[in-house]
Amino acid sequence: MRGAVIEIDGAKGRESDEGARAVYEHPLPVRLCHWVNSVALFVLIGSGLQIFRAFPSFGAKIPQKDLLHWPKSLAIGGWLGGALQWHLTFMWIYIASGLFYLGYQIFSGNYRQVLFLPRDLAGVWPMVKHYFFFGGKPAVNEAYNPLQKHAYTTVFGLGVLSVVTGLAIWKPVQFSWLAWLMGGFHWARVWHFAIMWAILLFVFGHLVMVILHGWNNFVSMLTGWKKDPEYDPR
Amino acid sequence: MVECLLGRRAMDLQNDDANNVDSKSTDAASGDAKLVDATSVSPKISERRFRQMNRRELLKLTPVIALGAFAIPALREPLLKQGLRFSDWASGKLFRSAQLAPTFADSAVTPLEKFPLNGYDVDDPGVIFENWTLSVSGAVEKPGEYSLSQIQALPRTRQNTRHVCVEGWDVIGRFGGTRLSEFLNRIGADTTAPFITVSCADDYYESLDMATALHPQTLLCYEMYDRPLTREHGAPLRLNIPTKIGYKQAKYLTELKVTRVLDRVGYWEDQGYSWFYGL
Numbered sequence: 001m002r003g004a005v006i007e008i009d010g011a012k013g014r015e016s017d018e019g020a021r022a023v024y025e026h027p028l029p030v031r032l033c034h035w036v037n038s039v040a041l042f043v044l045i046g047s048g049l050q051i052f053r054a055f056p057s058f059g060a061k062i063p064q065k066d067l068l069h070w071p072k073s074l075a076i077g078g079w080l081g082g083a084l085q086w087h088l089t090f091m092w093i094y095i096a097s098g099l100f101y102l103g104y105q106i107f108s109g110n111y112r113q114v115l116f117l118p119r120d121l122a123g124v125w126p127m128v129k130h131y132f133f134f135g136g137k138p139a140v141n142e143a144y145n146p147l148q149k150h151a152y153t154t155v156f157g158l159g160v161l162s163v164v165t166g167l168a169i170w171k172p173v174q175f176s177w178l179a180w181l182m183g184g185f186h187w188a189r190v191w192h193f194a195i196m197w198a199i200l201l202f203v204f205g206h207l208v209m210v211i212l213h214g215w216n217n218f219v220s221m222l223t224g225w226k227k228d229p230e231y232d233p234r
Numbered sequence: 235m236v237e238c239l240l241g242r243r244a245m246d247l248q249n250d251d252a253n254n255v256d257s258k259s260t261d262a263a264s265g266d267a268k269l270v271d272a273t274s275v276s277p278k279i280s281e282r283r284f285r286q287m288n289r290r291e292l293l294k295l296t297p298v299i300a301l302g303a304f305a306i307p308a309l310r311e312p313l314l315k316q317g318l319r320f321s322d323w324a325s326g327k328l329f330r331s332a333q334l335a336p337t338f339a340d341s342a343v344t345p346l347e348k349f350p351l352n353g354y355d356v357d358d359p360g361v362i363f364e365n366w367t368l369s370v371s372g373a374v375e376k377p378g379e380y381s382l383s384q385i386q387a388l389p390r391t392r393q394n395t396r397h398v399c400v401e402g403w404d405v406i407g408r409f410g411g412t413r414l415s416e417f418l419n420r421i422g423a424d425t426t427a428p429f430i431t432v433s434c435a436d437d438y439y440e441s442l443d444m445a446t447a448l449h450p451q452t453l454l455c456y457e458m459y460d461r462p463l464t465r466e467h468g469a470p471l472r473l474n475i476p477t478k479i480g481y482k483q484a485k486y487l488t489e490l491k492v493t494r495v496l497d498r499v500g501y502w503e504d505q506g507y508s509w510f511y512g513l
Contacts, residue, residue, distance in 0.1 A: 007278045022284065028294055035298040043304075055402035061350040064403075080401065081506040082314075088508065089317025093301075172398065173335045173477050173513040174328045185396065185404060222295065223288040 008227070025143050025226045027110055033101040034221060037159075040094040041203070043086055044162075045196055046076030050083030058190050091166065098159055113143050116153035120146040140230040155202045158195055165192040322510040326443065329512045335451055335476035338394040344405045346459045351466050352399060352480065358465040359436035359486050366470055372491035375422025382470050385454060388412040388420060392460070393451060395476035397483070398513055400502075409474040410457030415448045423492045431498055432473065435486035440473070440500045442482065443510065451476045454487075479511040 004024040026034075049070045056066045077083025105111040123146030129135025131147070138145070144152065168178040168188035182188040210218055220226035279287070303309045351357060367379035392410040399405075418425060425448060431441040446452060455474035456463055463469040468485025475483050481502045503509045 006284070008284045009278045009280050028291070031295060032298065035295060036301065039298070039301045051402065055399075057403070060344070060348065061399075061403035061405060062348040081502070084400070084508065085314040085318050085506060088321040089314050092317065092320060171325075171328060171513060172396070174330065174333055176333075176336050185398070189402065219288070223291040225284075225288055225291065227284075 006225075020228055022225045022227045023143075023229045024224050025220050025229070026224045027104075027108065028224065029100065029104040029108075030110065031221060031224060033097045033104075036093065036097045037101075040090045040097060041199065043076060043090040044094055045200065046074070047083040047086035047090070048192075048196060050075035050077040051080060051087060052193070054080040058186060058193075091163070094159075095163055098156075098163070102156075114149055114152050116146070116149040120149050123147070124150055142231060143226075143229070151202060151205070155199065158199050158202070162192065162195045162199065165195060168192075318506075318508055322508055325508070325510040325512045326445075329443075329445060329477070329510075331445055331449055333477075335395050335513070338396070338406050340394065340408070342406055343394050343408050343459075346407075349397075349405055349407050349458070349467070350399070350403065352401075359434075361435045361465075361470065361486055363470055366488075368471060368487060369489045370421050370491070371489070372493045373424035373427040374492050377421070380421070382456065385412055385417060385471065386456060388416045391453060392457070393453070393474075393476070395451065395474070397476075397480055399480040400507065400511070408459045409453060409455050410460060411453035411455035411471075411474060413450060414452045414454050414473075415450070417454050418447065418492070421492075427492050427494050429493050429496050431489075431491045431493060431496070432484050432487050433489040434484050435488050438484055438486070438501050439498050440482055440484040441496055441498065441503075441509070442473075442475070442478075446475060446477060446512065449475075449477055477513055479508075479513060481507065482511060 006022050008020040008022060050072070053070055053072065053075060055061070055064075056068055056070065057064055058067065059065055072078075075083065077086045105114070123138065126135055126138045127145050127147035130137050164178065165182060165188050167175055168182055169185070169192055172179045172185045172188070179185045179188045182191050216227050304313055363382075367381055368385065369379055371377045389412060390410060391413055392408065394406060394408050397405050397407050414430075418430075425444055428444050429441055430444065430447045431439065433439050442452075453474040455468075455472050456470060458464070458467055463472060468487075471487045472485040473483045473487065482500070499509055500507075
């Protein structure tokens, strides 16, 4: 999608006749979902790790072989019951924001900006090469480059999977077919845990990119407007 | 359409300078050609105006701050309680009486010595079996004391089902007993009453919704692995509810009440755990 474009007259340090340009990149629903979801993810991962502390294993209870001892200071909820309260509360916020985001993207057509399609495939490798310092910068002509589209589309898919695997753990009887699909109740727990790490990996990469791309880019997720976009928005 | 609206909004910002733009192009039905028209005209605004606009957009994110309520201790508790209550309500809605918990072959059953024990107080509250009875009260036609042999006289059911602990582990066990629904029938329980509460020899207490109590896999369990319950597994009588989390499946039962009012919810529920916790 091409957002609205404006020219800013008399922008600081510029000739008045070639004023700065700004493009409306992130519609309000996207920004709202982004920030609500950031909080929800933070709480869900923190409380999830506290829940995991109660039985940090995927095997039998007897004999119990602990997989990892996650520090309590990096978890939310303080104890199992508290963590479950956080988890069972924020999962609704997470699901609601996800559904709202999905509905908005579909009905507004804004998904065209972010949805990774087969035709974006060719652009992924040049972007990877560029980011890892062994390739030139590919031409930028839309809000999201192919690698970004790939990342954002994948992480939405991971979000869906986190909910589906969570449902299989929470309701292994009512949704026994879901647990079965995942290879059984045990595996549903493994997947749920693995998906959390995959999402964390995305968050790490995402934050690195946000830092690298500077203030204008960061502000655009707050105000929607990106000043001086790299591409010609028209 | 959204592009159009955004285009228009950007244009509105140039005060009344919009005469050079056909405002009808913002109609939803105007199609792509005009849509490009609307966005290809870049309105000019001043730096000050741009900053104002950004501030306004930033303010629109204030609803996110509402989540900050969870950071305030006085609000956190009631909010999380509400979240838990909502989850319980949804769990109740998701529960289907006809949905059976998966059952397993004998070969998939975990041996009894590897069936974990999670007592709340002691492994053996010292029940004297000769004197033991189940006290039945509440909305029933035949209240009173029921002996183990009276319960065992009812049809016996055996099942290999998964026992899921709130901690995250699970174990497949073999349970035997009589369906709670059979017993409720025997005591003439009013099954329109919504709750069943139980008390235990170790002062543990629990409660159940009637739909789960009537579920065909909900047992008054007096056997595990085809042998009488051992003391640490809740002898002489416990609940076995494959559609519920472990802590709902109280051991060492001494009292059972059919009730319309839930005066006591459950030991772990009172510590902050979910009440319904259906699987």
